[in-house]
Amino acid sequence: MDIPRIFNIMESGHRIHNPFTPEKLATLGAALHLESGTRVLDLGSGSGEMLCTWARDYGVIGTGVDMSQLFTEQAILRAEELCVDHQVRFIHDDAAGYVSDEKVDVAACLGASWIAGGVAGTIELLARSLRTGGIILIGEPYWRQLPPTEDIAKGCLATAISDFLVLPELVASFGRLGYDVVEMVLANQDDWDRYEAAKWLTIRRWLEANPGDELAPEVQSRLTSEPQRHAAYTREYLGWGVFALMPRIFLKQA
Structure with a gap:
């Protein structure tokens, strides 16, 4: 079980696998x-930077789950580097359907x-691990414009304009889900x-070290096309943010 190898190669030097x-x-x-003591669950935890630095800086404890074996190994090493391996643990597993044995904050x-x-399904999944009064964090793209x-949407690696919402609509969508x-x-x-x-x-350094690898042509193609694609499309049109959500309180009518 792992993510496609191309992504492990491209993001092997990343500590944070998001913008x-x-x-x-x-x-x-x-x-x-x-x-201190706040319990955190991170599904799709990547190389563990959020959990590890929060454990160091705020004293949180928690669990990260990620499908990439490489990123999980990097997360374990990062926890040891920051001396927080007694506070956080990382599991190499498919985060789909993962529910914590103990409710988290x-x-x-x-x-x-x-x-x-x-988004809706992921919020529902996260809610199954959340204690009453806890907070859900969802990181999601949106259209800056x-x-x-x-074709421009596809240049942002979306399949269609409808894949994402503009920011006000994304924020409003959380309310429609009851948060x-x-x-x-x-x-x-x-x-x-x-x-x-x-x-x-x-990936340039990887190509220098692995010119005969079966993925080398694809990696070279990415290196050739990605800078221009990013400058023309992602940078101009796509936003990204982390949104903190709490279940809405439905007040009794007087």
């Missing part, structure tokens, strides 16, 4: 007023809502650059 910086992760943790899925068929054509948005931290274009552009040097 988010360490500073944005810290901002999110501070905004949530995390306290924060249930997160940042950039992997495909694990439950989209609506693409004028379907209040209680915080959000959004990526900017520089954050997208750090996520996307960081892949290019990684």
Whole structure:
């Protein structure tokens, strides 16, 4: 069980597998007023940077689940590097359908809502692990500006314009699912650059070391096309953010 090898290659040098910086992760943790002992579940935890740095900085404890064997191994090493391996654990497994044995204070899925068929299904899955009064974190793309054509949407690696919403509509959609948005931290274009552009040097170095690999032609094709694609499409049209949600309180009518 693993993610496609091309993604392991392209993001092998990443600590954060989304257009988010360490500073944005810290901002999110501070905004949530995390306290020592806060229990966190992270589905699609990647290389574990969120759990590891929050364990170091805020004293959280928790579990990360990810399908990539490489990223899970990197997460375990990161926990050891930051001396928080007694606070967090990482499981190499399919996060789809994963429910924590013990209810958590924060249930997160940042950039992997495909694990439950989209945003609504992922929120429903996370809610199964959440204690009463807990917070769900969902990381999701949105349109910074609506693409004028379907071809431009595909240039952003969407299958169609309808794949994503503009920000106000995305925020409103959480309400329709019965949740209040209680915080959000959004990526900017520089954050997208750090996520996307960081892949290019990684894959160039990989090509130098692995010119005869069966994936080398595909990797070279990515290196040739991705900088222009990102500059023309993703950077201009696609946003990304983490949204903190709590189940809506339905007040009794007087």
